[in-house]
Amino acid sequence: MRTIVGLFRNASDADLAVDALHNAGFTNADLSVLARDEVISDYGTGYHSTEDVDAAEGAGVGAAGGAVVGGITGLLMGLGALAIPGIGPAIAAGTLATALGSAAAGTAVGAVAGAVTGGVVAALVDMGVPEEDAHFYAEGVKRGGVLVTVQTTDSQASTVESIMNRFNAVEVDRHRETWRSSGWSRFDDTDYPSTTYPHL
Numbered sequence: 001m002r003t004i005v006g007l008f009r010n011a012s013d014a015d016l017a018v019d020a021l022h023n024a025g026f027t028n029a030d031l032s033v034l035a036r037d038e039v040i041s042d043y044g045t046g047y048h049s050t051e052d053v054d055a056a057e058g059a060g061v062g063a064a065g066g067a068v069v070g071g072i073t074g075l076l077m078g079l080g081a082l083a084i085p086g087i088g089p090a091i092a093a094g095t096l097a098t099a100l101g102s103a104a105a106g107t108a109v110g111a112v113a114g115a116v117t118g119g120v121v122a123a124l125v126d127m128g129v130p131e132e133d134a135h136f137y138a139e140g141v142k143r144g145g146v147l148v149t150v151q152t153t154d155s156q157a158s159t160v161e162s163i164m165n166r167f168n169a170v171e172v173d174r175h176r177e178t179w180r181s182s183g184w185s186r187f188d189d190t191d192y193p194s195t196t197y198p199h200l
Contacts, residue, residue: 175200
């Protein structure tokens with residue numbers, strides 16, 4: 001299996017990419033999403049906290065009610081925010097959430113509210129992402145980007161890459177060089193984003 005990663009400037013592009021990946025036959029079990037909590041909340045995906053989903057399921061609706069929800073909303077429904085070093089409150093779903101220390105419930109992987117003991121860079125490296133790229137992707141999430149990963153076979157990798165590119169995944173080498181020319185060298189998990197922090 002290979003991990004293909006796409007970093008998107010906004011949740012809208014990431015949402016379209018996830019929909020296209022679903023349409024190409026990939027399931028939620030193949031996909032992961034990571035973004036700062038405020039990025040997902042501001043997008044208005046219909047993201048619901050764990051408490052909202054519990055209340056809805058108690059009323060006989062929501063995920064347990066059999067509703068089919070697409071895009072990143074379907075991946076993120078019912079998840080609580082994780083406290084990720086260097087990023088702050090973030091929402092993670094899928095294999096990446098597991099790598100960050102989340103728990104699996106049944107067959108659906110979801111995030112559990114609380115502090116992450118590892119970091120984004122280590123989690124991505126564990127998934128097979130080169131360390132230099134992992135630092136870039138972690139920094140991209142810190143700067144407000146949305147990270148989408150896909151676990152796939154070698155034979156389907158080009159399909160995934162094509163979908164990521166179609167929906168405006170950032171060009172890694174170009175962005176990394178631009179950041180380096182501004183003094184960035186690697187993701188710093190002790191430096192948290194602020195209102196003046198550069199945006200992706």
